[in-house]
Amino acid sequence: MHVPGDASSMSFASHGTSRKRTQVAIVGAGPAGLMLSHLLALAGIESVVFESRSRAEVEATLRAGVLEQTTVDLLVETGVGERMLRQGSIHQGIEIRFDGRGHRIALSELTGGRAITLYAQHEVIRDLVAARLGAGGEILFDVGDLTVHEFDASRPFVRYRVEDRIETLACDYIAGCDGFHGACRRSVPDAARTEYEHVHPFGWFGILVEAPPYARELIYARHERGFSLVSTRSPDVQRLYLQCDPGDDVDNWPDARIWSELDTRLRTRADERLHRGRIFQKGIVQMRSFVVEPMRFGSLFLAGDAAHIVPPTGAKGLNLAVADVKVLADALIERYTSGSEDDLEHYSDVALARVWAAQQFSWWMTAMLHRFDDHDPWQQRMQRAELQRVADSRALQTALAESYVGRPLGNIDSGVARRAILVRQPADGAGSEARPA
Numbered sequence: 001m002h003v004p005g006d007a008s009s010m011s012f013a014s015h016g017t018s019r020k021r022t023q024v025a026i027v028g029a030g031p032a033g034l035m036l037s038h039l040l041a042l043a044g045i046e047s048v049v050f051e052s053r054s055r056a057e058v059e060a061t062l063r064a065g066v067l068e069q070t071t072v073d074l075l076v077e078t079g080v081g082e083r084m085l086r087q088g089s090i091h092q093g094i095e096i097r098f099d100g101r102g103h104r105i106a107l108s109e110l111t112g113g114r115a116i117t118l119y120a121q122h123e124v125i126r127d128l129v130a131a132r133l134g135a136g137g138e139i140l141f142d143v144g145d146l147t148v149h150e151f152d153a154s155r156p157f158v159r160y161r162v163e164d165r166i167e168t169l170a171c172d173y174i175a176g177c178d179g180f181h182g183a184c185r186r187s188v189p190d191a192a193r194t195e196y197e198h199v200h201p202f203g204w205f206g207i208l209v210e211a212p213p214y215a216r217e218l219i220y221a222r223h224e225r226g227f228s229l230v231s232t233r234s235p236d237v238q239r240l241y242l243q244c245d246p247g248d249d250v251d252n253w254p255d256a257r258i259w260s261e262l263d264t265r266l267r268t269r270a271d272e273r274l275h276r277g278r279i280f281q282k283g284i285v286q287m288r289s290f291v292v293e294p295m296r297f298g299s300l301f302l303a304g305d306a307a308h309i310v311p312p313t314g315a316k317g318l319n320l321a322v323a324d325v326k327v328l329a330d331a332l333i334e335r336y337t338s339g340s341e342d343d344l345e346h347y348s349d350v351a352l353a354r355v356w357a358a359q360q361f362s363w364w365m366t367a368m369l370h371r372f373d374d375h376d377p378w379q380q381r382m383q384r385a386e387l388q389r390v391a392d393s394r395a396l397q398t399a400l401a402e403s404y405v406g407r408p409l410g411n412i413d414s415g416v417a418r419r420a421i422l423v424r425q426p427a428d429g430a431g432s433e434a435r436p437a
Helices: 031-042 055-060 069-077 082-087 121-134 255-266 317-338 347-369 377-392 394-405 414-422
Strands: 024-027 047-050 089-091 094-098 101-105 116-118 138-140 144-149 157-162 165-170 173-176 194-210 219-223 226-232 237-244 278-293 300-302
Touching: 024 031, 024 144, 024 157, 031 047, 031 121, 031 173, 031 317, 055 121, 069 082, 069 317, 082 121, 094 377, 101 377, 101 394, 121 138, 173 317, 194 226, 219 255, 219 347, 226 255, 237 255, 255 278, 278 347, 317 347, 347 377, 347 394, 377 394
Parallel strands: 024 047, 024 173, 047 138, 094 219, 173 300
Antiparallel strands: 089 116, 094 101, 144 157, 157 165, 194 237, 194 278, 219 226, 226 237
8 A cells, every 4th residue: 555645764662663554553542542552462453552742651640540340351351450450449339428428339239240440540551551562562652743644535644753753654544542632533624523512510629648548439429518539549549539610729729628628528427537648639620521423534533532521420431441442443353354344334333322321321420419509409409319319229229330330341251350359359248458569
């Protein structure tokens, strides 16, 4: 096939090779791009991953990681789950708290033994980067001015700057895994895509604190002053959030105010008080929901945050990204092994069905647990009534649990991963904290 553009060679961070074409060009070294490259490599399909940031920046970006059972299964089955199984924290339930009382949702009991694993996103990225580079995979970091071209024709290519050179790489397909602000989606003409967006009228104020776990399982709390969430990052670092004005400033939140607000929203007893630790990170995140349709444009396929954003209440962001690329990898493997493009033709429809289901679940959790300043007293009572129905109904708890732990995807053998998890479960089945290696 003809190689458009500049034919000069390029240097790869992985092992210094150079080439002029590849089978799949992957833009973005986040969970979606790296997992796609990993899955394709296992099937003998070549790819090159492009990333605008340095490797150190990619691996140091701190983001929460609540892994669905399906995501855990896929990491284990494809050989990149060993460290996660050692260091991740298995949770077999979550707590919904309102009116000063907690109500446990027994995830594993309600879903036939499925669970979630808390393992930070940057740790997943480190594992995938190590696996790709260890296998001779090609990841090019510190790439600038990347653009994608001719994906609506038969000769797609990627053009980019590395150091002071402009390079071009031809390919069969392009995977846009470069996030909400990336170049790939913006390269599609406005008339060819439909975007659905909803900006929520609140943000999350998040902190990382040096402290032992505050609870054995995640706590989602609804209070008249707003939502709060208790999560864990490791045995020594905890992640806590509270609902805030998205236009607020971190400087308005000294440590004393943060602790006071969290105590108020999470308290189940008059004398209850969170133990204090050193807060070493603060940040405010605007809540938004976003979907672009379709997720395929010729030979360009979007995945992960490039195609959709969900509010973090449902813990779906990373998991949707992994689900996208599992579907895409299977379709590409079918294309290269049998020559059939049928699965590629259906990629967008298959992925979007899961995306919209996740959007609905995330919105349900968000609407049920957050304070809305424009709600009148009747709407506030309806919100509380819905929480009480969940607390009282095994059927509603089952629906919540099934969505939270994630629906099975494809032909992943979840038995292997669940057997690995079972050996670490406590006798009472109420969740555990894994020990670091």
